[in-house]
Amino acid sequence: MFGYYRVAAAVNKTSVANPAKNAKEILTLITEASQKNVSVVVFPELTFTGYTASDLLLNQTLIASQNDALASILEETKHLHTISILGIALFEADRLYNCAVVIQNGKILGVIPKSYLPNKKEFYEKRQFISGRDITRSSVNLLEEEVPFGVDLLFTDQKDMTFGVEICEDLWAVTPPSNHMASNGANLLFNLSASNELIGKHAYREELVRTQSARCMATYVYSSAGVGESTTDTVFGGDALICEYGSTLVQNERFSLENSLISADVDLERLKWLRINESSYGDTRRKKTRLIQVNTLAKINNIERLIDPTPFVPSRHTDKKHRCQEIIQIQSHALIKRMNYAHIQKAIIGISGGLDSTLALLSTHKAFEMMDWDIKNIIAITMPGFGTTSRTKNNAIKLCETLGVTLKEINITDISLKEFEAIDHNKEEHSITYENVQARVRTSILMNMANKLGGLVIGTGDLSEIALGWSTYNGDHMSMYALNAGIPKTLIKYVIESYKENKKIAPIIEDILNTPISPELLPHKNDTIMQETENIIGPYELHDFFLYHFIKYGAKPKKILHLATMAFDTQYDEQTIHKWLKLFLKRFFTQQFKRSCMPDGPKVGTISLSPRADWKMPSDADFDAWLNQLE
Structure with missing residues (x-):
C-alpha cells in the first residue's frame, strides 16, 4: 500500500x-x-x-x-x-x-x-x-x-x-x-x-x-x-x-x-x-x-504508523533547544562569512513585525554579537503602507528598540501612489499590480539604502514561500543574501519560539507568533488585517508537509494526499487537503522561474531549493502528469 x-x-x-x-x-x-x-x-x-x-x-x-x-x-x-x-x-x-x-x-x-x-x-x-x-x-x-x-x-x-x-x-x-x-x-x-x-x-x-x-x-x-x-x-x-x-x-x-x-x-x-x-x-x-x-504477500488495507504532520520540526521536545541553537549557528556563521568576504559590517533588513523578518533580524543580531560588531550597524527599516496595522508596526518597533539596533521608518504610501500615477494605475483597483508595486518599492528602498550606507540587504523570505513562489518577482524575491531561504515556515515558528527564553523580548515574540501571516499589501479595515496569506494559498503546515514528501523522495501526489489525510486527520478533511495539494503542485511548477534566479542563502535542513545546489529544474516544465496522478 x-x-x-x-x-x-x-x-x-x-x-x-x-x-x-x-x-x-x-x-x-x-x-x-x-x-x-x-x-x-x-x-x-x-x-x-x-x-x-x-x-x-x-x-x-x-x-x-x-x-x-x-x-x-x-x-x-x-x-x-x-x-x-x-x-x-x-x-x-x-x-x-x-x-x-x-x-x-x-x-x-x-x-x-x-x-x-x-x-x-x-x-x-x-x-x-x-x-x-x-x-x-x-x-x-x-x-x-x-x-x-x-x-x-x-x-x-x-x-x-x-x-x-x-x-x-x-x-x-x-x-x-x-x-x-x-x-x-x-x-x-x-x-x-x-x-x-x-x-x-x-x-x-x-x-x-x-x-x-x-x-x-x-x-x-x-x-x-x-x-x-x-x-x-x-x-x-x-x-x-x-x-x-x-x-x-x-x-x-x-x-x-x-x-x-x-x-x-x-x-x-x-x-x-x-x-x-x-x-x-x-x-x-x-x-x-x-x-x-517470493509468492504473493499479505496486503495491508491501512497504514498503522504515526505520520508526522510537521516533518521539518523535531518530534521530541528534548531536541528543541539543541536544534534551534544549531539553526541559529548555521544562519549566523553563514552571514558572518558573507559579510567578512564582502568587507561589510552593516546589515540592512526590512522589518515588518512578521515571522520571517523577525527571525532574520534575530539571527543577524546573533551574528553581530558573536563578532562583537556594533549592533547599531544593523539598520532595520520598517516601511508601513496601505495595509500596515498598528499591531505589526508596533511589534517591529518594540523588537528593534529592545535589541538596540538602528531603526528607520520610511512610509511607502506616497512613493507607491507616484508609481501608480506613473504607470496610470487606479489606486482604487486593488489588483496584483497594486500589491507588487508596494513590494518592489520596499525592495528598492532597501537596496538603495544599502548602497548609501555600504550595507548588505538581508533577505527574509523562507523556504515555504520559495516553494510556492509567494513573493514578488524582483521585489521581496530579491536581496543580497537570503538568510531564511533554507528554513520552512513551520520551522521558523519553532525557532522564533525558542527566543522566548529572553524575557526582554518574550512578550513581543509571543504576539508576533500569534499574528496572522500577511504581506499587508491590501488596505486594512479598522486597523485589522484583511489579507491573510493562509486563506489565500492554504495552511503552511500542509504546504510544508507536501514539500517535504515531494522533494525528499519524490513521492507521488496520491501518496502525499493519503499520508497527509492520516497526518492531519482531525484538522482537515481529504477534500480540503486535495484542494491545497493541487494548488501546491501548480504553484511549485509555475514559479520555478523565481527560484532559478534566487539570491545566495544557506542550506539549513535536508531540503533546499537553491538552483546552484539542491534543486535544478526547468522553468517551463509541464505539471499535467502530477495532476493526473493525483486525480
Whole structure:
C-alpha cells in the first residue's frame, strides 16, 4: 500500500533442545503475524534448538528432531502468505552451519549461512559450526528438496521489497554482509540473533541496529533469543527492534516470559527513492547475487504508523533547544562569512513585525554579537503602507528598540501612489499590480539604502514561500543574501519560539507568533488585517508537509494526499487537503522561474531549493502528469 509493508520481529518461548515444543510456539507467532497481515517475520537465531544447546548440536538426535519440527511448520503454514525467517543448524557436506531458512506457503525459499562466528569469551561457535561466508551459487538438499543455499541470496516481490538476511555476529563485523546486500538492492534487512544481556549492552545493540539501518538506507528488523535460553553462564533478554533509516520505530520489552511479537509498517518505496536522491549509494560496488522471487504477500488495507504532520520540526521536545541553537549557528556563521568576504559590517533588513523578518533580524543580531560588531550597524527599516496595522508596526518597533539596533521608518504610501500615477494605475483597483508595486518599492528602498550606507540587504523570505513562489518577482524575491531561504515556515515558528527564553523580548515574540501571516499589501479595515496569506494559498503546515514528501523522495501526489489525510486527520478533511495539494503542485511548477534566479542563502535542513545546489529544474516544465496522478 503506497510502498508500505508490515514487518515483524518475533521472540518465541524457548525450551532448550526441544524442537517439537518450540515449533508450537513458533507456529503460534507465525499465525499471529499472518492474522496481522505481516509480510515478513523474523525469529531468533537457532530458533528450533535454542542457541545455548551447545555441544548437543553435534548430536544426531537433536538435528533430526529439529528437521522434523521444521517439516511440521512447513506443513502447517502452506496456506499462509507471510514469509517466516527461522534459525536452524544445517548439516551439509559433513559440516554444520548456523543458518537462516526463509519459508513461505509451506515451501523453503532459501537458506543463508552465518558468515562470522564469535569465538571469544562466552561465545565459542567455532566449536560446533563452520563459517559459510564463501558459499555462493550453491544449493542444498533439505527435507528432500533442493533449495538455494548461500550468502548471495536476496528475496524480492518485484515491487518495492527486496530483503536480505544476516545472523547475529554478522552485524558486529567490520564489514557486515548487510552492507553488500544493501548495495545490491536490499532495502529490508533481517537479523536472527542470540545476543546475551550485559550492563550497557542493550543500548549499544540498539545503536548498532539503528546506525546500520541508516548506513544501508534500509529497514533493519532484529530478533534476539529470549529468557528461555540456558542461564548456565549467560542470560538472554529477547531483544527485538525495528529501525528505519536511522530511527527506531518499535522495540519490545525485554525479559518477557511469554511470546513476543512486534510489528511496524515501513515505507520501502521511500527508501528506494532516497537512495537515488540523497547519497552516493549508486557508487557502491555490486556483487553477484541470486534474486529469489517470493509468492504473493499479505496486503495491508491501512497504514498503522504515526505520520508526522510537521516533518521539518523535531518530534521530541528534548531536541528543541539543541536544534534551534544549531539553526541559529548555521544562519549566523553563514552571514558572518558573507559579510567578512564582502568587507561589510552593516546589515540592512526590512522589518515588518512578521515571522520571517523577525527571525532574520534575530539571527543577524546573533551574528553581530558573536563578532562583537556594533549592533547599531544593523539598520532595520520598517516601511508601513496601505495595509500596515498598528499591531505589526508596533511589534517591529518594540523588537528593534529592545535589541538596540538602528531603526528607520520610511512610509511607502506616497512613493507607491507616484508609481501608480506613473504607470496610470487606479489606486482604487486593488489588483496584483497594486500589491507588487508596494513590494518592489520596499525592495528598492532597501537596496538603495544599502548602497548609501555600504550595507548588505538581508533577505527574509523562507523556504515555504520559495516553494510556492509567494513573493514578488524582483521585489521581496530579491536581496543580497537570503538568510531564511533554507528554513520552512513551520520551522521558523519553532525557532522564533525558542527566543522566548529572553524575557526582554518574550512578550513581543509571543504576539508576533500569534499574528496572522500577511504581506499587508491590501488596505486594512479598522486597523485589522484583511489579507491573510493562509486563506489565500492554504495552511503552511500542509504546504510544508507536501514539500517535504515531494522533494525528499519524490513521492507521488496520491501518496502525499493519503499520508497527509492520516497526518492531519482531525484538522482537515481529504477534500480540503486535495484542494491545497493541487494548488501546491501548480504553484511549485509555475514559479520555478523565481527560484532559478534566487539570491545566495544557506542550506539549513535536508531540503533546499537553491538552483546552484539542491534543486535544478526547468522553468517551463509541464505539471499535467502530477495532476493526473493525483486525480
